[in-house]
Amino acid sequence: MNGKITKFWSDVVEVEFNKNELPPLNTILTLHNNTTYLLVKRLIDYKTIRAIIIYLSKDISVGEEVINTGKSFMVPVGSESQNNIYNFEGKPLLKDRITNPKYVEMNSTINKTRILDSKIEIIETGIKAIDFFMPIIKGYKLGIFGGAGVGKTVLMKEIIFNVNKNSRSTSNIFIGSGERSREAIELFQELEESDLMKNSSMYISKMNESPGARMSIVPIGITAAEYLRDKEKKDVLLFIDNIYRYVQAENEVSASLGKKPSVGGYQSTLESDVANVQERLFKNKEAGITSFQTVFLPMDDISDPSAVAVFNHLDGNLVLSRAQTAKNIFPAFDPLASSSNSVDPKIIGKRHFDAIIEAKRILKTYKDLEDVILILGFDELDEESKKTVKKALQLENFFSQNFFMTEHFTKEKGSYVKLNDTVESVIRILNEEYINQSPEIFSYIGSNLNLPTDDELGLK
Numbered sequence: 001m002n003g004k005i006t007k008f009w010s011d012v013v014e015v016e017f018n019k020n021e022l023p024p025l026n027t028i029l030t031l032h033n034n035t036t037y038l039l040v041k042r043l044i045d046y047k048t049i050r051a052i053i054i055y056l057s058k059d060i061s062v063g064e065e066v067i068n069t070g071k072s073f074m075v076p077v078g079s080e081s082q083n084n085i086y087n088f089e090g091k092p093l094l095k096d097r098i099t100n101p102k103y104v105e106m107n108s109t110i111n112k113t114r115i116l117d118s119k120i121e122i123i124e125t126g127i128k129a130i131d132f133f134m135p136i137i138k139g140y141k142l143g144i145f146g147g148a149g150v151g152k153t154v155l156m157k158e159i160i161f162n163v164n165k166n167s168r169s170t171s172n173i174f175i176g177s178g179e180r181s182r183e184a185i186e187l188f189q190e191l192e193e194s195d196l197m198k199n200s201s202m203y204i205s206k207m208n209e210s211p212g213a214r215m216s217i218v219p220i221g222i223t224a225a226e227y228l229r230d231k232e233k234k235d236v237l238l239f240i241d242n243i244y245r246y247v248q249a250e251n252e253v254s255a256s257l258g259k260k261p262s263v264g265g266y267q268s269t270l271e272s273d274v275a276n277v278q279e280r281l282f283k284n285k286e287a288g289i290t291s292f293q294t295v296f297l298p299m300d301d302i303s304d305p306s307a308v309a310v311f312n313h314l315d316g317n318l319v320l321s322r323a324q325t326a327k328n329i330f331p332a333f334d335p336l337a338s339s340s341n342s343v344d345p346k347i348i349g350k351r352h353f354d355a356i357i358e359a360k361r362i363l364k365t366y367k368d369l370e371d372v373i374l375i376l377g378f379d380e381l382d383e384e385s386k387k388t389v390k391k392a393l394q395l396e397n398f399f400s401q402n403f404f405m406t407e408h409f410t411k412e413k414g415s416y417v418k419l420n421d422t423v424e425s426v427i428r429i430l431n432e433e434y435i436n437q438s439p440e441i442f443s444y445i446g447s448n449l450n451l452p453t454d455d456e457l458g459l460k
């Protein structure tokens, strides 16, 4: 059953086995007393495979014996796995904590019989821009797109804590794919302080780990999410930071295996790599996986092939833009670039739906007028356009919001705004109830239901 190394280069190892004893794809091979891990990625002929290095505890050499474990990654799953952080090996990183999880093989939980449930349950986030423009529904997949440092991780963390405030019974799974280890530690500490670790588990592969580990951590975490949904019938909130790193790691592995790249230098299997993970995230009759995924945009480019591949699978695409951060608007939400399939009167009601359409129309008109204002000046606009611009600025400021997650450095208290209050606040702005007041009064205010209207102030 065991094999011998015949060749290796970059992070690929060629191993020969006895005739017809080849391990199948995605099997883990080990060396050095179970401390070095390889993953089978290509079958070359009846006795040769190519594996990629997941972790090397020391150098390897030709002729060394390799052990076929006969299994893929083993994933700690179920309620018993909660309250801990795991690496790709499934080893708990908090060793002093007694967690006694059950282990299942990676991807053994894939559920092809997707029994869709049409019951709609809205999940309030308390974040105005999300609740208003892209209401989250149970089973929904939200992508948070943005270039470097525009606030993706901060926004995702705010969602984790706010949603958990509403429902203490959900299970959280966090997948850290190829990001900084400091961020994972901070998140852990914050979850711990808020007493949320007891229903959370974290699966982490950091940016300095091998592409094989970074690529595998996503299906590892999804296996755990599926187990909770299908075996324990529990609702799961799944957070992935960052799904782009998964695509990138798949690409690196594909390149080291000598596969030809396709559009934009990405792997030719880009679409299926993305589909393989996204199609596993849904809700069925008993329980659901609702997911929030950050998507890094190389060069801030929303048309990057990796972003487009992810885009197609999501229910909501939330775009954070650098232009907003430049105006000091956080979250740096770009309402015109973002879209959501929950914007449907049958889901959110006609009043909310009409408000979204009108708000978008106003923001779009303002955007079209921006150049004119720059050249001719605001005063040259006709009265109607002036009103539109003013409402647009009021809306833009209204969607800025102080986060609980940033209290420690902004020194401002975080705010949670109820979905209905957000909708009513926007409707008041659209109805021109504050049209004679400065847009600045809306900056970082929470809801404006307590703000005196023009009428109340006697402004004409």
Ligand SMILES: Nc1ncnc2c1ncn2[C@@H]1O[C@H](COP(=O)(O)OP(=O)(O)OP(=O)(O)O)[C@@H](O)[C@H]1O
Pocket (backbone or CB within 6 Å): 146, 147, 148, 149, 150, 151, 152, 153, 154, 155, 296, 330, 331, 403, 406, 410
């Ligand atoms: N809501 C916010 N309020 C105030 N400042 C913010 C907010 N969101 C982000 N920032 C600022 O932007 C910085 C970067 O945010 P964050 O780490 O979330 O970006 P990112 O998009 O995840 O970056 P990367 O691409 O490097 O992962 C923060 O450290 C903070 O200074």
Ligand SMILES: [Mg+2]
Pocket (backbone or CB within 6 Å): 152, 153, 154, 179, 241
């Ligand atoms: Mg980040």
